[in-house]
Amino acid sequence: DTGVSQNPRHKITKRGQNVTFRCDPISEHNRLYWYRQTLGQGPEFLTYFQNEAQLEKSRLLSDRFSAERPKGSFSTLEIQRTEQGDSAMYLCASSPRTSASYNEQFFGPGTRLTVL
Amino acid sequence: KQEVTQIPAALSVPEGENLVLNCSFTDSAIYNLQWFRQDPGKGLTSLLLIQSSQREQTSGRLNASLDKSSGRSTLYIAASQPGDSATYLCAVKYDGQNFVFGPGTRLSVLP
Numbered sequence: 201d202t203g204v205s206q207n208p209r210h211k212i213t214k215r216g217q218n219v220t221f222r223c224d225p226i227s228e229h230n231r232l233y234w235y236r237q238t239l240g241q242g243p244e245f246l247t248y249f250q251n252e253a254q255l256e257k258s259r260l261l262s263d264r265f266s267a268e269r270p271k272g273s274f275s276t277l278e279i280q281r282t283e284q285g286d287s288a289m290y291l292c293a294s295s296p297r298t299s300a301s302y303n304e305q306f307f308g309p310g311t312r313l314t315v316l
Numbered sequence: 317k318q319e320v321t322q323i324p325a326a327l328s329v330p331e332g333e334n335l336v337l338n339c340s341f342t343d344s345a346i347y348n349l350q351w352f353r354q355d356p357g358k359g360l361t362s363l364l365l366i367q368s369s370q371r372e373q374t375s376g377r378l379n380a381s382l383d384k385s386s387g388r389s390t391l392y393i394a395a396s397q398p399g400d401s402a403t404y405l406c407a408v409k410y411d412g413q414n415f416v417f418g419p420g421t422r423l424s425v426l427p
Contacts, residue, residue: 206359240420242420256414
């Protein structure tokens with residue numbers, strides 16, 4: 201399977217714990233995006249990487265959230281001191297190296313986080 | 317503020333019907349618009365991508381149109397099947413690298 205993969209698929213944690221999610225994009229894609237989706241809503245943009253550089257961050261990304269893409273390949277999203285409001289589906293997408301206007305995004309299956 | 321809305325929020329049709337899903341956006345300065353399908357608890361599957369210079373795109377039974385001046389896109393599904401049941405999301409790309417998503421239309425096609 202050469203699509204975007206995410207691990208774990210499900211994560212249940214207690215409030216106050218730290219969690220880390222991983223995303224492996226399609227191999228030749230240099231752009232990587234993180235989104236958060238709550239029930240009944242569309243995904244909301246969190247952050248964007250071009251290669252290893254984090255170029256955009258949403259105001260939704262509080263100080264407790266950090267994302268990295270150290271070698272320009274896989275990415276991790278860490279949430280520190282989780283809160284119940286962090287419960288959501290976290291989606292990763294990647295996009296190939298093309299002009300800015302042709303940015304078709306390909307999504308992974310998501311990681312569903314439940315904070316108890 | 318750049319907002320994307322989708323109407324209707326939910327739709328139930330009998331198998332075989334043709335149907336139209338609507339997407340509206342407030343800022344017409346878009347780069348492109350992408351339609352996705354999402355099955356319950358799953359990620360998003362890309363259906364069609366329309367560039368700002370294009371008026372429509374077709375893939376099989378799906379046809380998406382784009383009218384930038386009125387801030388609208390429609391997704392037309394011909395001869396609907398129960399397997400088409402899912403949530404359909406539109407996403408608009410503006411300057412920058414993020415997409416702004418609508419809330420989706422939940423479609424049920426009844427056998």
